[in-house]
Amino acid sequence: xxxxxxxxxxxxxxxxxxxxxxxxxxxxxxxxxxxxxxxxxxxxxxxxxxxxxxxxxxxxxxxxxxxxxxxxxxxxxxxxxxxxxxxxxxxxxxxxxxxxxxxxxxxxxxxxxxxxxxxxxxxxxxxxxxxxxxxxxxxxxxxxxxxxxxxxxxxxxxxxxxxxxxxxxxxxxxxxxxxxxxxxxxxxxxxxxxxxxxxxxxxxxxxxxxxxxxxxxxxxxxxxxxxxxxxxxxxxxxxxxxxxxxxxxxxxxxxxxxxxxxxxxxxxxxxxxxxxxxxxxxxxxxxxxxxxxxxxxxxxxxxxxxxxxxxxxxxxxxxxxxxxxxxxxxxxxxxxxxxxxxxxxxxxxxxxxxxxxxxxxxxxxxxxxxxxxxxxxxx
Amino acid sequence: xxxxxxxxxxxxxxxxxxxxxxxxxxxxxxxxxxxxxxxxxxxxxxxxxxxxxxxxxxxxxxxxxxxxxxxxxxxxxxxxxxxxxxxxxxxxxxxxxxxxxxxxxxxxxxxxxxxxxxxxxxxxxxxxxxxxxxxxxxxxxxxxxxxxxxxxxxxxxxxxxxxxxxxxxxxxxxxxxxxxxxxxxxxxxxxxxxxxxxxxxxxxxxxxxxxxxxxxxxxxxxxxxxxxxxxxxxxxxxxxxxxxxxxxxxxxxxxxxxxxxxxxxxxxxxxxxxxxxxxxxxxxxxxxxxxxxxxxxxxxxxxxxxxxxxxxxxxxxxxxxxxxxxxxxxxxxxxxxxxxxxxxxxxxxxxxxxxxxxxxxxxxxxxxxxxxxxxxxxx
Numbered sequence: 001x002x003x004x005x006x007x008x009x010x011x012x013x014x015x016x017x018x019x020x021x022x023x024x025x026x027x028x029x030x031x032x033x034x035x036x037x038x039x040x041x042x043x044x045x046x047x048x049x050x051x052x053x054x055x056x057x058x059x060x061x062x063x064x065x066x067x068x069x070x071x072x073x074x075x076x077x078x079x080x081x082x083x084x085x086x087x088x089x090x091x092x093x094x095x096x097x098x099x100x101x102x103x104x105x106x107x108x109x110x111x112x113x114x115x116x117x118x119x120x121x122x123x124x125x126x127x128x129x130x131x132x133x134x135x136x137x138x139x140x141x142x143x144x145x146x147x148x149x150x151x152x153x154x155x156x157x158x159x160x161x162x163x164x165x166x167x168x169x170x171x172x173x174x175x176x177x178x179x180x181x182x183x184x185x186x187x188x189x190x191x192x193x194x195x196x197x198x199x200x201x202x203x204x205x206x207x208x209x210x211x212x213x214x215x216x217x218x219x220x221x222x223x224x225x226x227x228x229x230x231x232x233x234x235x236x237x238x239x240x241x242x243x244x245x246x247x248x249x250x251x252x253x254x255x256x257x258x259x260x261x262x263x264x265x266x267x268x269x270x271x272x273x274x275x276x277x278x279x280x281x282x283x284x285x286x287x288x289x290x291x292x293x294x295x296x297x298x299x300x301x302x303x304x305x306x307x308x309x310x311x312x313x314x315x316x317x318x319x320x321x322x323x324x325x326x327x328x329x330x331x332x333x334x335x336x337x338x339x340x341x342x343x344x345x346x347x348x349x350x351x352x353x354x355x356x357x358x359x360x361x362x363x364x365x366x367x368x369x370x371x372x373x374x375x376x377x378x379x
Numbered sequence: 380x381x382x383x384x385x386x387x388x389x390x391x392x393x394x395x396x397x398x399x400x401x402x403x404x405x406x407x408x409x410x411x412x413x414x415x416x417x418x419x420x421x422x423x424x425x426x427x428x429x430x431x432x433x434x435x436x437x438x439x440x441x442x443x444x445x446x447x448x449x450x451x452x453x454x455x456x457x458x459x460x461x462x463x464x465x466x467x468x469x470x471x472x473x474x475x476x477x478x479x480x481x482x483x484x485x486x487x488x489x490x491x492x493x494x495x496x497x498x499x500x501x502x503x504x505x506x507x508x509x510x511x512x513x514x515x516x517x518x519x520x521x522x523x524x525x526x527x528x529x530x531x532x533x534x535x536x537x538x539x540x541x542x543x544x545x546x547x548x549x550x551x552x553x554x555x556x557x558x559x560x561x562x563x564x565x566x567x568x569x570x571x572x573x574x575x576x577x578x579x580x581x582x583x584x585x586x587x588x589x590x591x592x593x594x595x596x597x598x599x600x601x602x603x604x605x606x607x608x609x610x611x612x613x614x615x616x617x618x619x620x621x622x623x624x625x626x627x628x629x630x631x632x633x634x635x636x637x638x639x640x641x642x643x644x645x646x647x648x649x650x651x652x653x654x655x656x657x658x659x660x661x662x663x664x665x666x667x668x669x670x671x672x673x674x675x676x677x678x679x680x681x682x683x684x685x686x687x688x689x690x691x692x693x694x695x696x697x698x699x700x701x702x703x704x705x706x707x708x709x710x711x712x713x714x715x716x717x718x719x720x721x722x723x724x725x726x727x728x729x730x731x732x733x734x735x736x737x738x739x740x741x742x743x744x745x746x747x748x749x750x751x752x753x754x755x756x757x758x
Contacts, residue, residue: 006556031679038523039549040734045523049557054525078556079524085589085616086553089640093550093613097643097674099681144417144424145458146433170418171472174465177385177457178428210464213620217593234472237464239618241592261468264476265645265652273644295476300410302478331473355419 007053010111011074014091018069019100019271029058029071032101035094037079054079068271070104082115084241084287092274103274106282113320117248119290121255122323123316123348126290129229129255130165131202136347136375137326139166139291140368141354142173142188149179153187155364160195160203162368166291166350167192168232169208171259181211181219182226189227204229206257209246216242220252230255230290236263240287247288257328258289268302276307281314284325291326291350296341299332305344312345326350335360335367338374351375386432389490390453393470397448398479398650408437408450411480414473416458433458447650449483461494463620463666471653482653485661492699496627498669500634501702502695502727505669508608508634509544510581515726515754516705517747518545518670520733521552521567528558532566534743539574539582541747545670545729546571547611548587550638560590560598561605568606583608585636588625595621599631609634609669615642619666626667636707637668647681655686660693663704670705670729675720678711684723691724705729714739714746717753730754 033056175181266273295301316324334356412435645652674680695703713735
């Protein structure tokens with residue numbers, strides 16, 4: 001075998017923000033270029049293809065401030081095997097364990113992007129499906145955990161009647177005895193169907209698909225057949241490539257909403273983890289999410305406005321064949337801040353309001369209508 | 380349906396370490412008890428079963444130091460749906476996003492543990508398989524990424540010849556063109572077989588199983604048929620329940636080694652994330668890992684000795700039907716520190732040495748023999 005034919009010369013790159021003085025930071029960048037690839041000290045790296053192609057290559061190194069440097073390291077696309085778990089492992093596998101290193105940016109060449117289908121619907125597809133060509137999309141969650149399937153369906157009916165586009169399960173609804181997955185999906189999908197028949201609208205029910213890894217696809221197919229209009233997935237818990245499988249499966253063919261549960265530990269705290277723009281923007285988009293939910297700033301979570309803007313930007317930044325998707329800021333939203341949310345995020349946004357919607361007034365259907373009016377008001 | 384019959388009264392509990400003064404910390408504990416369950420403000424929680432059973436219950440609240448408190452919160456076992464992704468979501472889903480909250484401990488009742496098989500082999504089973512009744516087990520990694528399957532197999536042969544028990548793939552070996560999964564597994568399993576025939580030993584080849592979620596089980600079954608003696612899995616990247624599926628599958632029936640790639644961000648930094656004893660001890664053990672690899676202290680990773688001891692303790696702490704497993708400290712180990720590693724971890728340990736073993740001397744087989752002798756020396 002001609003080993004040289006294996007290397008296309010195409011590389012993707014990761015920018016790591018590294019804490020330290022210049023000498024330390026440079027040494028640590030060199031450490032990352034080895035750790036993430038050959039996992040050997042420099043003197044043990046074989047000469048030839050491995051040293052020339054496999055070891056990460058420091059493409060640039062520049063100061064951010066007095067104690068931090070950005071090192072952009074490139075990796076041969078072939079080292080990803082063109083598979084998602086290994087791609088993410090290359091980006092931040094072992095180095096996730098090292099202090100003072102944060103993944104700041106990710107640049108993927110066309111040759112790598114072409115290996116992924118990305119979102120099936122994306123912004124345009126989801127707008128077509130919902131019959132909402134240009135306004136912000138409205139979403140809410142069926143909750144709380146503990147309600148029966150019938151009670152959740154009753155709630156779903158009223159939410160759709162009020163004009164909510166995306167009626168999703170709370171991500172705590174899994175397959176518990178009080179509202180088993182199949183029963184819940186059948187009841188809620190039917191409720192949304194009835195509400196749509198009454199309003200002429202196109203609301204969708206988006207059940208949370210979780211559970212044993214060997215039953216997930218089957219549950220998703222069941223949901224599709226029962227009339228679900230999308231799927232909610234805890235990407236960080238069921239696995240990044242499971243999201244891709246759900247998005248890519250032609251028998252399912254539903255929009256996928258990615259939930260950030262458990263991933264918060266990557267984005268809180270300084271000088272560590274993964275920038276939200278990468279973790280909750282580029283990666284779920286690459287994996288096939290049509291909407292990426294994330295904790296909004298100013299609420300009860302530890303995130304900054306600039307982090308949220310980073311996610312929103314990355315949902316639509318050019319990514320070759322991979323469609324733009326919707327950012328879905330959530331957590332602590334109220335009717336009163338709908339206008340400012342639209343001002344900040346623009347109209348290509350999924351506005352997710354749950355607690356704030358439930359308590360906005362005694363009549364839930366009326367609360368939904370007010371939400372819809374606020375979102376429809378031209379900016 | 381009699382909804383009351385749904386609640387057994389059995390609860391599992393999570394201890395969260397919370398930053399703040401006493402009043403703040405107590406408020407934040409109450410916040411967690413809602414966030415992790417009903418995800419609603421207290422005034423919107425329906426009375427009855429939901430308030431009585433579903434909302435997390437603060438079982439104890441005590442100071443750790445001047446600015447930190449430990450709040451132990453219990454959750455009804457039924458809210459887990461007895462499925463792993465939802466169990467982990469209950470432990471630390473949305474709260475992973477909040478500042479100054481760390482999962483410190485996890486206590487699972489028998490009723491929940493019974494729903495999981497845990498490791499198929501555990502300490503005793505793996506010792507039987509390897510014919511090593513009481514000494515520390517030796518492990519190393521085939522590397523670096525970029526070598527051909529034939530070269531990796533040649534390496535595997537020499538490592539087994541030298542007496543390494545567990546010859547695992549580097550976790551960067553996925554399904555890349557330079558050493559495709561199937562070709563690599565066939566070559567390396569055969570190499571180990573030949574070495575065992577020569578030594579009379581029982582070394583095992585443990586390939587890294589990664590890749591598309593819908594091909595993982597198939598790859599693992601292929602590995603089993605090709606003669607692999609175990610499986611290496613990046614639990615945090617392929618998903619916790621995928622580890623369980625691989626461990627539970629009777630057609631595979633191989634020991635499973637959990638690799639912590641990508642999970643480092645949960646254990647670095649103070650006052651956030653998940654204690655290593657839980658994340659890299661209890662959880663992989665519950666999911667079915669027979670060995671849990673983790674970054675050792677004193678090496679190139681940001682971990683403390685007490686964190687490592689916490690993992691080691693949790694690999695054998697009583698867990699009803701769930702067998703004890705091996706801790707596998709790794710990263711920066713050399714022949715010189717084998718005796719101190721055994722002193723610290725005891726003899727129920729997998730000693731994983733790669734770079735240190737490769738560079739210990741010019742003759743790799745001889746290096747392995749010295750490693751084996753050091754590990755066999757009675758303490």
